[in-house]
Amino acid sequence: MTKKAPDGKENYKEHLENKVQQDVPENSVPPEGNVEECEVVQESSVSRIVELEMELKKQVEQTNKFRDELLRSAADFENFRKQKEREAMMASSRTLENIIRELLPVVDDVRRVLTHAPLSSETSNETRLYIEGVELVKKNLEKWLGEKGVRAIESKGMMLDVNFHEAISQVDQPGAEPDTIIEEYQTGYLLGDKVIRHAKVIVAR
Secondary structure, eight states, X not given: OOOOOOSSHHHHHHHHHHHHHXXXXXTOSOOHHHHHHHHHHHHHHHHHHHHHHHHHHHHHHHHHHHHHHHHHHHHHHHHXXXXXXXXXXXXXXXXXXXXXXXXXXXXXXXXXXXXXXXXGGGSOHHHHHHHHHHHHHHHHHHHHHHHTTEEEOOOTTSBOOTTTEEEEEEEOOTTOOTXXXXXXXXXXXXXXXXXXXXXEEEEEO
């Protein structure tokens, strides 16, 4: 049987409200137990998030600690490497310096031979060949020393400088200022900026 729609707007509105109330089931409100269960799940989720945040913070701190230790280790290794390089360079420099010191008397002897060699006009062919051989040895020695950074100290005509010269005698020299080097007895040498042998000189009194 078809129900007749009520007359008038107010009656029709009341009819719809009654209809809605009839359609809503009595158990549409969640039971009290389900609400408590949702709250427990929510609290558990929040607690888990807090734990994860704390764990993340701990891992970040640990990572930073490892990074700092790695940087310190890298810096220590770099300092160690540079120190070993310096030690190797110093050892190499000392070895070269010792070799040059031992070689300088040979250079002195070669120069002394050439200083006292007779003039070309007074020598035979055999003697001239001998002198030329000694000159070649001197040239090669000086070339090798030059390649290693060795150079002779200027002396004659210079003023005495105890940093480079060693005065072994004083003589009267008219017209020369006191402490002027008038003769070089033994040549001095520098290795770079370091004196490896002082020049032995005679100076004016």
